[in-house]
Amino acid sequence: MQPVKILDRFPNAQWAKFKGKDLLRVDEFSGEELMQLLELAAHIKKLQKNGQPYQPLQGKTLGMIFDKSSTRTRVSFEVGMYQLGGMAMFLSGKELQLGRGEPISDTAKVMSRYVDAIMIRTFSHAGVEELAEHASIPIINGLTDDFHPCQALADMLTIWEHKGKLKGIKLAYVGDGNNVANSLVLAAVLLGMDVRVATPPGYEMNAAIVEQAKGYAQANGGKLLVTHDPVEVVKDADAVYTDVWTSMGFEAENEQRLQAFAAYQVNENLVSHASPEYLFLHCLPAHRGEEVSAGVIDGANSVVFDQAENRLHAQKAVLAAVV
Numbered sequence: 001m002q003p004v005k006i007l008d009r010f011p012n013a014q015w016a017k018f019k020g021k022d023l024l025r026v027d028e029f030s031g032e033e034l035m036q037l038l039e040l041a042a043h044i045k046k047l048q049k050n051g052q053p054y055q056p057l058q059g060k061t062l063g064m065i066f067d068k069s070s071t072r073t074r075v076s077f078e079v080g081m082y083q084l085g086g087m088a089m090f091l092s093g094k095e096l097q098l099g100r101g102e103p104i105s106d107t108a109k110v111m112s113r114y115v116d117a118i119m120i121r122t123f124s125h126a127g128v129e130e131l132a133e134h135a136s137i138p139i140i141n142g143l144t145d146d147f148h149p150c151q152a153l154a155d156m157l158t159i160w161e162h163k164g165k166l167k168g169i170k171l172a173y174v175g176d177g178n179n180v181a182n183s184l185v186l187a188a189v190l191l192g193m194d195v196r197v198a199t200p201p202g203y204e205m206n207a208a209i210v211e212q213a214k215g216y217a218q219a220n221g222g223k224l225l226v227t228h229d230p231v232e233v234v235k236d237a238d239a240v241y242t243d244v245w246t247s248m249g250f251e252a253e254n255e256q257r258l259q260a261f262a263a264y265q266v267n268e269n270l271v272s273h274a275s276p277e278y279l280f281l282h283c284l285p286a287h288r289g290e291e292v293s294a295g296v297i298d299g300a301n302s303v304v305f306d307q308a309e310n311r312l313h314a315q316k317a318v319l320a321a322v323v
Contacts, residue, residue, distance in 0.1 A: 011066055023318055038314070039311055041157050041317035044313055053144075055085025056085065057084040060117075061088070062119060063086070064088055064119045065090055065120040076311040078090070088253075089115070092095065121142035123249060125141075138323060140319075145247075154307055155281060159281075169193045170196070171196070171239045172198070172234045176261070177205035179202045180207055186268075193222050196224075196225040196233030196237070234270055236274065236275055240271055242264075242282055248256075265293065267295070279302075
């Protein structure tokens with residue numbers, strides 16, 4: 001069977017503008033560009049399901065730097081590169097010279113001579129920006145303390161698949177105003193969605209990001225509501241999203257957070273205010289009995305495993321476009 005050349009099937013997408021581009025924040029792409037990536041991801045997914053090979057990255061290598069543990073990010077990027085015809089290298093941050101004090105700029109320049117792109121999952125977003133500044137190859141943010149753009153692309157792909165559209169969809173996020181929330185909200189308003197966010201007092205999203213998101217919403221026909229009332233945001237929602245209450249790096253705050261977030265559990269009572277056909281989303285891993293009840297995450301409205309699978313397809317689209 002002859003490999004498929006997918007980019008040839010999207011002549012209006014102007015794919016040259018993607019080549020060599022970084023993905024550090026989801027809003028580095030316009031709403032139109034995000035939709036093009038989602039269309040490519042859906043097409044790649046269809047080909048894979050039909051057993052048709054698509055391998056535009058033969059001979060290409062992805063360096064994967066991990067300072068944070070991972071299941072979905074590591075497996076999806078490694079498998080994705082293999083399916084695209086390339087290979088991926090797992091690189092623990094502790095084992096690299098970075099862990100012994102080598103400047104990020106030196107690491108960026110050296111790795112640019114060896115690999116065709118770098119995916120990094122780490123703590124400091126400023127460190128990833130510095131890596132991108134000094135690298136001559138695409139840098140993909142696999143997660144920082146501030147953003148998780150690859151997750152947001154998978155989220156948008158999942159909602160689009162199940163609802164048939166994104167513009168005008170009512171998306172409720174309940175929980176911590178963390179990196180997942182930041183990227184989710186930015187992607188959603190760029191794509192014209194009606195986004196509502198409810199966080200406990202003291203755990204709100206970054207104010208600067210909220211202001212940016214409001215501007216994107218106004219420019220793209222979306223809406224953004226930020227409040228402390230979970231019932232208000234879930235009312236008539238087409239999709240309800242939550243994340244863990246204690247993210248990596250905040251373990252010392254766990255007991256404090258359990259108390260602060262107690263009224264923000266996504267459970268049967270809360271989702272009774274949503275549309276009967278609502279989707280439940282969670283980026284995983286999940287703590288049943290904390291941020292979500294078992295009845296919701298394991299119920300008929302849950303699409304969390306479709307969402308997890310779509311990390312693979314969305315990231316393959318990104319890799320194909322930028323590498």
